[in-house]
Amino acid sequence: MSTLFLHGIGLLVTNDPATRGAREGDPLGAVRDAALIARDGEIVWVGPQADAAPQVARLLQGDVERVDAGGRAVIPGFVDSHTHLAFAGDRADEFVARMAGDRYAAGGILRTVEATRNASDEQLRSTLQRFERELASQGTTTFEVKTGYGLDVEDEERLARLAREVTDEVTFLGAHVVPPEYADDRNAYVDLVVGPMLDACAEHTRWIDVFCEEGAFTVDEAERILKAGLARGLGARIHAGQLGEGDGVRLAVELDAASVDHATYLSGDDIAALAGSNTVCTLLPGVEFSTRHTYPDARALLTAGVTLALASDCNPGSCFTSSMPFVIALAVRELGMTPDEALWAATAGGAAALRRDDIGCLSPGASADLVLLDAPSHVYLAYRPGVPLVLRVWKHGVELRVH
Template identity: 90%
Template sequence: MSTLFLHGIGLLVTNDQHTSGARADDPLGAVEDAALIARDGQVVWAGRQADAAPQVARLLQGDVERVDAGGRAVIPGFVDSHTHLAFAGDRSAEFVARMAGERYAAGGIRSTVAATRAASDEQLRATLQHFERELASQGTTSFEVKTGYGLDVDNEERLARLAREVTDEVTFLGAHVVPSEYADDRSGYVDLVTGPMLHACAPHARWIDVFCDEGAFTAEEAERILTAGRDRGLGVRIHAGQLGEGEGVRVAVGLDAASVDHATYLSADDVAALAASNTVCTLLPGVEFSTRHPYPDARALLSAGVTIALASDCNPGSCFTSSMPFVIALAVRELGMTPDEALWAATAGGARALRRDDVGRLSPGASADLVLLDAPSHVYLAYRPGVPLVRRVWKHGVELRVD
């Protein structure tokens, strides 16, 4: 039996309002002068250090790792619910062109498809493992990975299979764009995605996704593809509203999708539909930073009662960052979110977007996925943008290397 005892915590964010010492009206469940005990990878107690004495006597048994936080903040590990990490190739020239004024379009994905198809399993595996370490070094302990850069049966299957080696949250995104070889046969490609490709990828995936937007897939195509995936037991997610308003939100809410991602362009009806649904709106401000599109209005979504998640959308084309602290800083500066709202969205919000209740919080029963910041408060994530504030990281109670 292994036990982790963190004490001397200046500010502990639990995302549980019922935590001892937290205000009942505080969604972060934040506790000052706190301590936390985890056993065998799960949180078993968290609260004010002044209340810890009886818990210490009862719970600190066997092999105990004692960590003095020295007055620093401890937060849940970030939950990055939207990434595209299974790829090969480079699109830095495309970024330079955008910074010179060229408009972003979905078609650039096809250049990554060519490079990914040409890469070996060993190269792709090494890339995924590199990103797994990179994410951990920035405090991300749970993350999703999409396919979508293979766009044929064999390559989509191997991307899903290799992604499963680093995360259980694998999303089949065969409907990323229509590949060049099907440019004159869109319906044939949809048949492939909903048939042999889905059959090959479903055993490795938990989710199905569609890019429903200008230059990608129509609402009708998206609904057909997502329904086929749902019928195979996969959860539903959707890319929508990145390049303009459309019908993606309607499709998503109708299928009880876990999340609608991007949502840069939403109508008033879209916002109302999301507010009345169980679908999380996942915002990806790193994309707007990299593409120069307008930032979404998080304040309007929150005011309407929409649940928001923040994610990186790390990919080689429209947003090549894996840094959730950077995403939080953008959300505070550009999306109109408070530091508290941004942190919640990057942890508990991401968990909701993945329909998980074991991560994104630090209360009894949750996985002991936590981050010790080199700062007295989570506010410093936005207050000191670009500064590496992640000091130590644990996943399931085991410390990860962050150097």
């Protein structure tokens, strides 16, 4: 039996409003001068340190790791619910061009497809493992990975299989763009996606996604593809509203998709539909930073009661950052979110976008995925942008090597 006893916590964010010692109605369930006990990878007690003595006597058994936080803050591990980490190649030149005034379009994806198809399994595996370490070093303990840079049966299957080696949250994105060999027969490519490609990828994946935008897939194509995935037992996600308004949000709500991602351009009807649904709206402000596009209106979404997540969208084209602290800083500075709202969206919101209740929070029964910040409060994630504040990270109660 392995036990973690973390004490001397200046501020403990649990994301559980019912936590002992938290202010009434505080969605972060934050407790000052707190302690935490985890056993065999699961949270078993959290609360004010003044109340910890009887719990310590009762629960601290077997091999105990005692950690004094020294007045620092502890938060749930970040949940990055949208990444494209399974790829090869480089597109730094596109970033330089955008900074010089070129406009982002979906077509650059095909450059990465070519490089990825030419990469070996070992090259792709090495890249995924490097990203896994990189995310952990910035406090991310759960992350999703999409396919979408293979766009043929063999390569989409191997991307899904390799991604499954580093995360349980793998998404089949055969409908990223139409590859050149099908440019003159889109219907044939959609047939391939919903047939042999889905057959090959389904066993490795939990989700299915579609890039439903001008230059990618129409809403009718997206509906067909998502329904095929749902019929195979996969959950639905959708890229929508990145480049302009469309019917992607409506489709996501109709299909009870777990999340609609990007959502930069939304109509009032879109916002109302999301507010009345179980679909999480995942904002990706790193994309707007990297493409010079308009930032989404988080305040309008929050005011309407929409559940928000924040994610990195780490990919080689439109947003090559894996840093959730950076995303939080952008959300506070550019999206108008408060530090509390941004932290919740990057943890509990990401968990909701993956339809998970065992992560993104630090309440009894949840996975012991937590981050010790070298700061007295989570506010410092936005207050000191770009500064490496992640001091120590635990996943399932086991400390990860992050330095």
